[in-house]
Amino acid sequence: MIDTQPPAFIFIAGAILLPLLRERRLRRVFQLLIPVIAFIDLLYMPEGTYWIYNFLGYELILGRVDKLSMCFGYVFVIMAFLGMVYALHIRDTGQHVAAFLYMGSTLGVTFAGDIFTLFVFWEIMAISSVFLIWYQRDIAALDAGFRYIMVHIFGGCSLLAGIIIYVSNTGSTHFGFIEYGGLASQFILVGFIINAAVPPFHAWLSDAYPEATVTGSVFLTAFTTKSAVYVLLRTFPGLELLVWLGAIMAIYGVVYAVLENDIRRLLAYHIISQVGYMVCGVGLGTEMAMNGTTAHAFCHILYKALLFMGVAAVIQVTGRRKLTELQGRNLYKKMPVTLSLYMIGAFSISAVPLFNGFVSKTMVVAAAGELHRPIIHLLLHLASIGTFLHTGLKLPYGTWFGRVPEGEKVEEIEASEPPLNMLIAMGMAAFLCIFTGIYPKILYNILPYSVHYHPYTTFNVVAMMQLLLLTAGAFWLYIDKLGGEATISVDTDWFYRKPGMLFLWFVGHPLQNLRSGLQHLLSRTVASVASLSKNPILLPEIATRYIHLRIINRLYHIFGLAEDKVEELKELESRYAAIRKITYDKDVYRRPIGFGVLLAIVLLFLYGLIYFFTLR
Amino acid sequence: MAKTLKYIFLICAGLSILLGLFFRPEHPHFWWEKIPAFDAIFGFLGCILIVVGSKALGHHWLQKDEDYYSD
Numbered sequence: 158m159i160d161t162q163p164p165a166f167i168f169i170a171g172a173i174l175l176p177l178l179r180e181r182r183l184r185r186v187f188q189l190l191i192p193v194i195a196f197i198d199l200l201y202m203p204e205g206t207y208w209i210y211n212f213l214g215y216e217l218i219l220g221r222v223d224k225l226s227m228c229f230g231y232v233f234v235i236m237a238f239l240g241m242v243y244a245l246h247i248r249d250t251g252q253h254v255a256a257f258l259y260m261g262s263t264l265g266v267t268f269a270g271d272i273f274t275l276f277v278f279w280e281i282m283a284i285s286s287v288f289l290i291w292y293q294r295d296i297a298a299l300d301a302g303f304r305y306i307m308v309h310i311f312g313g314c315s316l317l318a319g320i321i322i323y324v325s326n327t328g329s330t331h332f333g334f335i336e337y338g339g340l341a342s343q344f345i346l347v348g349f350i351i352n353a354a355v356p357p358f359h360a361w362l363s364d365a366y367p368e369a370t371v372t373g374s375v376f377l378t379a380f381t382t383k384s385a386v387y388v389l390l391r392t393f394p395g396l397e398l399l400v401w402l403g404a405i406m407a408i409y410g411v412v413y414a415v416l417e418n419d420i421r422r423l424l425a426y427h428i429i430s431q432v433g434y435m436v437c438g439v440g441l442g443t444e445m446a447m448n449g450t451t452a453h454a455f456c457h458i459l460y461k462a463l464l465f466m467g468v469a470a471v472i473q474v475t476g477r478r479k480l481t482e483l484q485g486r487n488l489y490k491k492m493p494v495t496l497s498l499y500m501i502g503a504f505s506i507s508a509v510p511l512f513n514g515f516v517s518k519t520m521v522v523a524a525a526g527e528l529h530r531p532i533i534h535l536l537l538h539l540a541s542i543g544t545f546l547h548t549g550l551k552l553p554y555g556t557w558f559g560r561v562p563e564g565e566k567v568e569e570i571e572a573s574e575p576p577l578n579m580l581i582a583m584g585m586a587a588f589l590c591i592f593t594g595i596y597p598k599i600l601y602n603i604l605p606y607s608v609h610y611h612p613y614t615t616f617n618v619v620a621m622m623q624l625l626l627l628t629a630g631a632f633w634l635y636i637d638k639l640g641g642e643a644t645i646s647v648d649t650d651w652f653y654r655k656p657g658m659l660f661l662w663f664v665g666h667p668l669q670n671l672r673s674g675l676q677h678l679l680s681r682t683v684a685s686v687a688s689l690s691k692n693p694i695l696l697p698e699i700a701t702r703y704i705h706l707r708i709i710n711r712l713y714h715i716f717g718l719a720e721d722k723v724e725e726l727k728e729l730e731s732r733y734a735a736i737r738k739i740t741y742d743k744d745v746y747r748r749p750i751g752f753g754v755l756l757a758i759v760l761l762f763l764y765g766l767i768y769f770f771t772l773r
Numbered sequence: 774m775a776k777t778l779k780y781i782f783l784i785c786a787g788l789s790i791l792l793g794l795f796f797r798p799e800h801p802h803f804w805w806e807k808i809p810a811f812d813a814i815f816g817f818l819g820c821i822l823i824v825v826g827s828k829a830l831g832h833h834w835l836q837k838d839e840d841y842y843s844d
Contacts, residue, residue, distance in 0.1 A: 411823060411827075412823070412826070412827045412830065413827075413835075415823060415824060415827035415828060415831065416827060416828070416830075416831040416835060416836055526802040526803070527802065529802055529803075531803050534802075534803065538815065538819070539819050539822075539823070542815075542816055542819040542820050542823060543820075543823045546820055546823060546824070614799075615792075615796040616793075616796045616797065616798045616799070619789055619792045619793045619796055620793065620798075620811075620812040621812070622785070622789040623786075623789045623790060623793055623810060623812040623813035623816060624812040624813070624815065624816035625816065626782065626785055626786040626789055626813070626816070627786060627812075627813045627814075627816035627817040627820070628816045628817070628819070628820045629782065630782070630786060630816075630817060630820075631816070631817050631818075631820035631821050631824070632820060633782075634821075635821075635824050638824070638828070639824065642836065643839060644831075644836040644837060644838065644839060645836070645837055645838075645839050645841055645842075646831060646835040646836050646837070647835050647837055647841070648835075654842055655842075658842075
């Protein structure tokens with residue numbers, strides 16, 4: 158029996174050891190070895206609850222292993238391997254370290270058995286992932302990364318607040334089903350749905366993912382949202398609110414994808430749309446819906462990674478990321494392999510029969526059907542149309558084929574197939590997409606509940622083909638209207654970006670002016686007090702002369718000044734200036750000692766008087 | 774090339790609709806599942822709805838210049 162370790166630690170150990178390896182070839186082997194070790198580790202992990210540590214009177218549980226956590230664990234580790242193959246040519250060790258920490262913490266979340274462990278890994282996940290954005294090393298990525306981390310810190314704080322209230326209310330740190338109602342559950346839910354990118358808390362995803370590094374965005378697509386789906390499955394199954402949020406989310410992503418010009422942002426909106434199915438499935442809460450959600454998360458990770466790999470390859474070799482800059486350049490001639498592999502991902506996400514999306518997405522939709530939820534059923538159906546329309550038709554057409562709008566000049570662009578390791582990663586992802594699509598049993602066997610659903614009924618296949626083919630027909634009608642437009646679309650990030658800029662302006666201008674004005678006033682007051690304190694004894698005289706001068710000046714200003722008076726005024730002014738220059742000199746102003754005694758007696762008398770009267 | 778594609782597409786679409794007339798769902802959950810070729814109609818109209826609806830939303834409200842946030 159092999160002694161298993163928490164898979165999170167394997168990845169974190171990998172992150173620590175990786176920078177120590179100087180030899181490049183060795184480092185590459187090591188990068189691929191870590192996910193493989195983690196996978197073997199998973200195979201030997203028995204079901205149960207173990208790796209329990211005591212900390213400040215609480216139990217930290219690092220190994221809560223059941224079918225649900227195992228299913229997510231498997232796909233996360235498979236994805237880690239695919240992503241590492243895809244990123245193998247990157248020499249920047251920092252990126253790999255960030256990716257390892259990110260994947261390790263996601264596995265930590267997956268196998269966490271108590272909410273403290275969950276929270277710690279949750280935060281590491283947010284912090285390590287932002288580096289995959291920042292390593293892009295441009296201003297847009299830096300800004301987007303900051304917005305990303307701010308949103309996630311907000312989410313983390315909300316989660317922590319919820320956890321603290323929950324623990325003090327119930328005394329339990331168990332990470333499991335939470336009854337919705339009350340502050341604790343609401344805070345926790347907000348923390349979770351921020352990571353699941355549920356509108357209106359979704360804008361961080363479409364904002365930041367397209368700015369990440371070419372290889373980093375592939376990692377990002379897989380872990381954050383899907384681990385959020387996992388924790389939702391654990392804590393809020395059957396929550397009605399999630400049904401509606403999920404269905405709206407599925408449509409929401411589709412609508413924005415129509416408008417999007419940036420190819421990675423278009424796919425990012427489709428992550429939101431696809432996670433909508435999963436959130437909806439969590440809300441439906443039946444065994445079939447939970448199975449469907451888990452299966453869809455599994456498949457989604459594979460095909461979404463493949464899609465991102467495909468467009469990221471285009472971005473890498475052409476340096477372009479907008480449909481308006483790519484359409485009509487006939488890239489299909491230069492990157493046929495990338496295109497074919499991308500299309501496998503596109504067919505998978507569109508749920509074409511024989512591809513993996515078909516065996517998972519239809520299960521969620523069927524679960525809505527079994528529960529007789531007509532509106533949800535139709536909304537999810539509608540979102541399927543949009544998915545095929547964009548990822549299956551509009552994006553590949555615009556990127557690899559497309560027509561240039563009339564009057565625009567087309568320049569030849571340099572392009573070729575991406576490096577071999579990228580193609581191999583895409584090939585493996587494509588293989589898995591088709592394999593699970595053709596042989597769904599292997600996926601259904603690892604789902605949390607036993608599966609009584611058969612995707613490949615003739616009706617299902619025929620209905621799906623009708624839906625997709627006629628969508629393609631309608632696309633044909635609008636083919637010229639669906640080209641990219643050089644715009645960006647405002648989303649809910651408007652609510653923190655624009656007011657944020659307004660706030661910065663407010664701080665930089667009105668508030669700054671107020672500060673400098675106040676400072677000026679104060680320093681002038683201090684300066685004049687300081688100059689007066691040079692000779693306090695002359696204060697009465699200076700004051701009377703000053704007032705005298707001001708009054709005369711004022712009067713002359715009003716009534717005019719006679720010629721002979723000018724000299725007089727100048728005389729007064731010079732005398733005033735001379736007096737102000739006199740500093741205190743104790744030899745000049747020394748008083749007889751009797752004066753002091755007299756002063757003391759007078760004060761004593763006054764004090765006695767006050768005392769006498771107040772006593773009565 | 775484009776013409777062949779068009780024919781293949783039309784044949785496939787026709788075939789799927791035709792097959793849909795013969796293979797009906799065993800346990801329809803909703804009344805519309807009993808309409809023949811419902812998915813074809815839904816796919817076509819739904820696609821048009823998404824394109825037209827989203828474009829209208831975008832052009833009248835959501836789409837801004839690319840430097841909207843940078844000034």
